[in-house]
Structures are given as C-alpha cells and as structure tokens.
Amino acid sequence: MKFCIITHNIGRNDGQGRVNFEIAAEALRQGHEVVLLAEKVSGLPGDARQTSILLKPPAWLPTRILRDQLFALRSIVALSRVRATCDAVLANGFVTWARCDINAVHFVHASWVRSLNHRWQLKRDARSLYAWLYSGLNIGLERSAFRRAGQLVAVSRSVAADLQSPRMPKRPIRVILNGVDTVEFYPAPTDRQTLGLPHAVPLALFAGDLKSPRKNLDTVLRALPLVPDLHLAVAGRATGTPYPALAAALGVSERVHFLGFRRDMPAVMRAADIFVFPSRYEACTLVLLEALASGIPVVTARCTGGSELIDPDVGIVLEDCDDIEALASALQLLVTDKTLRQAMGRRARTLAEHHSWPIMARRYIDLMAQTAKVQETAVHV
Secondary structure: OEEEEEOOEEOOOOHHHHHHHHHHHHHHHOOOEEEEEEOEEOOOOOOOOEEEEEOOOOOOOOOHHHHHHHHHHHHHHHHHHHHHHOOEEEEEOOOOOOOOOEEEEOOOHHHHHOOOOOHHHHOOOHHHHHHHHHHHHHHHHHHHHHHHOOEEEEOOHHHHHHHOOOOOOOOOEEEOOOOEOOOOOOOOOOOHHHHOOOOOOOEEEEEOOOOOHHHOHHHHHHHHHHOOOOEEEEEEOOOOOOHHHHHHHOOOHHHEEEEEOOOOHHHHHHHOOEEEEOOOOEOOOHHHHHHHHOOOOEEEEOOEOOHHHOOOOOEEEEOOOOOHHHHHHHHHHHHHOHHHHHHHHHHHHHHHHHHEHHHHHHHHHHHHHHHHHHHHHHHHO
16 A cells, blocks of 8 residues: 655654654555655655655745745645555644645644643743744644544544544544654663763653743652652753753752753663653653653653553552642652562553554554545445
C-alpha cells in the first residue's frame, strides 16, 4: 500500500515528529510506500519507496502563524498531485486545508487556552497577546481540520476527552498512545559523576522546555524544601528563566542541578531514582514513557497526558498539579522507601515494553490499511 503523512517535521528530535518518523519507518519496513509532506525530514534511511516533498517556508516569513498557513495552503497543491495514488492520508492536527482520511491529534488548543496557566492568564504583555492570538486562531483551525477528517486519533485518553466538545460533532475517537525506544532507554547502573550529578543521594529528575510555565517546574521547586534529603536534576535550558533565582530564594540551590539541554537523556534518566513531571497540560508526553522504560517510578499529575498509564504499581498521579504538599508527600514516600521505589521501577520497565515505537507504529499502519480497504469497498459498491 501507499500512505501519505502530512506534518511539519519528521525526525527523532521532536515529539510529534518522532511519532511520524516511527510510523514512516515501520511502513517502509513492512514494504509499503510512503509519501511525506513536511518542512523537514531527517533520519529515515534512503529508500526508493519513500518520497519526501519538502515545503520549506521562506526564511523571511515572520511568525509561526504565517508559516503554518503557508504550509497548509501549499500542502493542498502537493497532496493533489499524489492523492490519487495514495491509499490513505494521515495528517496531524491543523497542518493542511486538504481533507485527510485520518487526523492524529497531539494537542488541543481549546483546552490549553482555558487553563489558568496559559501565558495570557498569567501576564498581559505583547508576548502574551501573541500567545492568545496564536491559541485563538488555532482553536478555529483545529476544529475545522477535525471536522474534515475521516477519522480522529487521540494520543491519550485526556486528548480524546478534550475532543468531545459541544462544538464538535459526536463521533468515535480512537486512542493510540505514543511509543518509546526501549533499546535506547533502559535501566542500568550509571556513574552520576560523569554527568555532573552528586553520588549516593536520592535524586529526582525533571525534564522539559523551561521557557514554558506549562511544564510546572516552579511547583516542583516549591515542594523541594519539604523533602530535605532529595536532590533535583533539571534537564532543559535554564538561561533566561526564573528558576535558578527561585531555587536560590527557596534555599535549595545546593540541591538543584541545572544540566542545560542534554543530548544524553538516556544516561541522565538511568542516573535518576525518580522522575517528577506534574505538567499543567500535555497531550501525551514522551518523557513519561522514557522514564518508565528507564526503570524509574514516575510522579505526575492527572492533567498530564499519558498519566493514565501511571497506576500505583509504577508511580503516583496527583489530582492537582499545583498541590505543593501533595507533591512533596509523594516524593518523600519514594525517597524514604527504597524497596517500593525499586519495585515500581521494575514494573515500570515491564509496562514500557508494551508501548514500544514499533507497537505504536503498527497500530497506525493497521488503521490506515483498514481505512484504505473501507474506501476501496465503498468505491466498488
């Protein structure tokens, strides 16, 4: 069969891009043909069955809004040239004005903009106004894209719930959780000192885009004074963020280790005892699965997409992502009970093995193949 995938980036170093990279790679392994409409494609092996149509925005075009619109318009023309030869077309959110057979939903702007932690709710300035306009525009664009799609796929149950909007027609929504590389991420002893981390202390890890208050590092830092033996490693660029100053004001600077952007995240994961990530909004974050695959227990929040995977055997899910005392209690429990922590880590690894990238990719490919068969049957009826 021949499948078309439309998304901005396809590669290993981007969440949505990684999902589509793995779908394309698995489709090629199975002998299918793949057409990729994207701004950038990287990492896929050269294959005669792969066609990449790159729709790069001009360097002079300002703002993500305009670049997205140009891509969406150009993708109509590009798709029209290959549509007749493709058995199924997979889009990702609002990326094109063309109708697609399947739309994989990785983020719902209507849910994020309602959050009290949206930038517009926190501070009224020029950047906040742009964030509000960007979110508002994307709400309308996404709803239009979702209505045009033949089928919707949500990357978590929380995203599926977000899609059940009064403004959206009632329809079945399939859930396909994101995957994880269980070869790259695995449990093993790690020399912390080579990573610039302290030896022989309980160590939690936080990883994410520190420029976004949505990731909720501030609540983690505020919980740290209540867990006096715990050290915290923070992976992400902290320059220009308020978090080093906040750690100093809370008197925990000596126990917070800002690591900057890291390309060795598998090793950093293996060095940690706990992964803490009570994000205020996520669709289905890859780092939760990477922590599970690394064999460490997870502390997260109900509003963090993918938290449905975290049962009491592998971690702790907070009902309120901003509840400092509840977060501190969860961390303290895991710090003081090493046996519990290790048991959770072993079960976490087992759970991750059921959510590998190939398993996820095959679910998408099976869905595209089923869609193609249904459409072929309809044509011949």
